Amino acid sequence: MLKKNALYVVATPIGNLNDISLRALEILAHVDVVAAEHTQNSRHLLTKHGVKAQLIHVHQHNERSSADTILSLLSAGKSVALITDAGTPCISDPGALVVQEVRKQGFTVIPIPGANAAICALSASGIMHPHFLFYGFLPAKSGLRKQELTTLKSYFCTLIFYEAPHRILECITDMQSIFGPQRTITIARELTKLFETIKTGTLEEINAWLQADSNQQKGEFVVLVEGAEIQEKNQLSEQAQHTLKCLLAELPLKQAVKLTAEITAENKNALYQLALELKKLGEC
Ligand code: SAM
Helix, strand or coil, X not given: CCCCCEEEEEXXXXXXXXXXXXXXXXXXXXXXXXXXXXXXXXXXXXXXXXXXXXXXXXXXXXXXXXXXXXXXXXXXCCCEEEECCCECCCCCCCCHHHHHHHHHCCCEEEEECCCCHHHHHHHCCCCCCCCEEEEEECCXXXXXXXXXXXXXXXXXXXXXXXXXXXXXXXXXXXXXXHHCCCCEEEEEECCCCCCCEEEEEEHHXXXXXXXXXXXXXXXXXXXXXXXXXXXXXXXXXXXHHHHHHHHHHHCCHHHHHHHHHHHHCCCHHHHHHHHHHXXXXXXX
8 A cells, every 4th residue: 555745765677677576566656756867767667567657857966956856745745756777776876865854854765675786796696704895886086996995905794896897997906906816706797687797706817807808898797805814813722713613513603602702712703703714614
């Protein structure tokens, strides 16, 4: 049942037009107004699914005026759906300011989940580390990009980036110089589309592969960088590593880490990172 005076934040496909939920289509067909980043792109999607909607254009470069337009519609008792060109609104896409203003004014915001390129890529990567950091787009200028990469270099979790085709090579080259040539990455290109490609290798290998085939530099990219090696684990004593391995064989991870820290008085965070690594490697 559709709610009046509500803003629906609706995820749309990232390539394959069938990747849209039944609920999303129902909402788009029944709201009073669909506010879209580009009406022409969205019209194509809606027509494909037989949805007739009143589309209005929201200005991606002037979110405040978009917020005002949407607020006046909500104040007049209308229901509004917010969509972007692809994927989930507000994720490296416009919408957050609109959502913030709408919530501030006391109207309901209802998310309609669906496609997202980062999660789609992660789900097909086979990366086993349980934690990830979604970064989105790195700075366009190499100096700033390298600065950001230097900050991220020692993170243990998987790092997820979005990248445009004209910058993919420079981006991978900068990653190689900051993270080192042996760091493993996965490149997910043109997900859900005709030339979908998912490739894993070291930064050195992926760089060479991209340079060898300019077709692989075309389209849309998600880059997943595996987390930093566990350096603290080398600082743990032999006894602590042995105790942790024994306890991990018998107990859940958190409990094994807690007990090892109590028994050996070693750094709990380092033990936790080592435990994750051991689980990932299937050594316990
Ligand atoms: N809101 C979208 C989402 O939920 O994923 C992201 C929009 S952002 C403006 C566009 C970027 O997302 C692209 O430059 C690319 O990095 C990534 N992306 C979007 N669709 C993709 C696809 N089909 N394959 C790979 N990456 C994609």
